[in-house]
Amino acid sequence: MQILNKNTLATNIFNQLLNNEVYISYYGTLDFSITNELINNVVDRLKKDSISQKVFKDIYIVFAEAIENAYKHQRRVKEDHLGIVFLNKHKNKYHISIGNIIEKKDRVVLSNKLNLLLNLSKDELKGRIREQIAKAHPSIDDSASIGLIKMILHSSSISFSFKELESDELLFIINTNIDIYE
C-alpha cells in the first residue's frame, strides 16, 4: 500500500478532479457548521441541473448521510477533524467521495461491516433498517448502520477504500455513483 503524505494526497485529489465537472471539492476540517454549509451548497448547485426529483433526492440522501457519517466517526487528528468531500459530475453520473481519518485497528471491523451490507439485496437492506429502528432505544445513537444502508440503497454503485497516511492512520473513503438516467 502506498503511504501518502498530505501534499501527495492533495495532488492526487486534484488530478482526479481535472476531467470532471466539480460541484464540491473540500479538504480540511469537518464540523457540523461546515458539513451543513457543504450540503446547502450541493442543494443550490443541483437546483440548477435538469434532473428528476428522484435523482435529486438520491444525491441529497447519499451526500448528507455520507458527510454526517464522516463527521461523526472521524478520528480527531490534532486540533482538526480532517475530511475530504467531493461531488463531481462526469457524463451521466454524479460521483460522491467522502473520506475521514480512522485508526488502523478499525479497518477490519469497518471492512467486514461494509462487505456484509454490500452483499445484501435491496429487500434485505430495507429489512435491516426496520430491525435497527424497531430494536433501537432513543437514548442510544446507533444510526451509523442505517446511514450506510441508506447510502447503498440510493446509490447506483458504491465502493470503499483505505489509504495509508504517513501519520500511521488510515484515510477511509466511500465512493458512490448515482446515475442520472434510471
Add this chain to the structure above:
Amino acid sequence: MNKAIHIDSTSYSPEVLLDSQGILTISGDSRLENPKNFYSDVLNKVEGNDIKLLSLYYEYVGSSNILSIVHLIHELLKEYKDLTIIWKHDVLDEDIQELGEIIKDSYNLKMTLEAIQ
C-alpha cells in the same frame, strides 16, 4: 385555550407550529446535530397545551434523527391518549413514505400515512 407556538425552520431543522386548535405541525428537513435536544425542547414548549393532532410532514430525515422523532411521538402519546397522528409525504417520496411505514409498524402506532400531490 392553546398557546400558539412557532419555531422557524432552518436548512437542517424543521418548522414547528402549534395552533390554537391543538394541531401540532412539524415540517421540513430534520438533520440536526443534536436531535434529542431539539425534540425535547419541542416537548417542553408544547407542555400544558391540549394537542389533538400531530401532523408530520418531513422532506428529509437524517438517520441519526429518526429515533428522536420516534421518542417525540411516544412522549406525546403518553400525554395525549387520543392523539391523531398523520405522517405526510410527497407522493413521489418513497424514502419518507417507507420511513413512516417502518415507524408505524415497528411501534404499532395508530398513524395515518397521507401522500401529498
